[in-house]
Amino acid sequence: MIASNSAQDQIATLIADEMPEQILHFKFSSSIQKRIDALIEKKKETALSADEANELEKYLMYDLLIGLAKARAYRRLHQS
Numbered sequence: 001m002i003a004s005n006s007a008q009d010q011i012a013t014l015i016a017d018e019m020p021e022q023i024l025h026f027k028f029s030s031s032i033q034k035r036i037d038a039l040i041e042k043k044k045e046t047a048l049s050a051d052e053a054n055e056l057e058k059y060l061m062y063d064l065l066i067g068l069a070k071a072r073a074y075r076r077l078h079q080s
Helices: 007-019 020-024 030-045 050-077
Strands: none
Touching: 007 050, 020 030, 020 050, 030 050
8 A cells, every 4th residue: 555645745744843863864774775675676687476566665665755754854954
């Protein structure tokens, strides 16, 4: 299930407002990033299983949400 853009916007704004510095410095752990990279590589080479496709979709949704929150946090911290 994919969250609507509106829901993602609301969550991203909440995160950015509550912890702007922390979200700007957030990165996935190396083990999670390696898993994401492995799933993306596998998808390029062959079909993912349904479980793998769902896992990758969730990671990509989290990445989008974090990216939105980072953009809002950056804007919040650099407004005059």
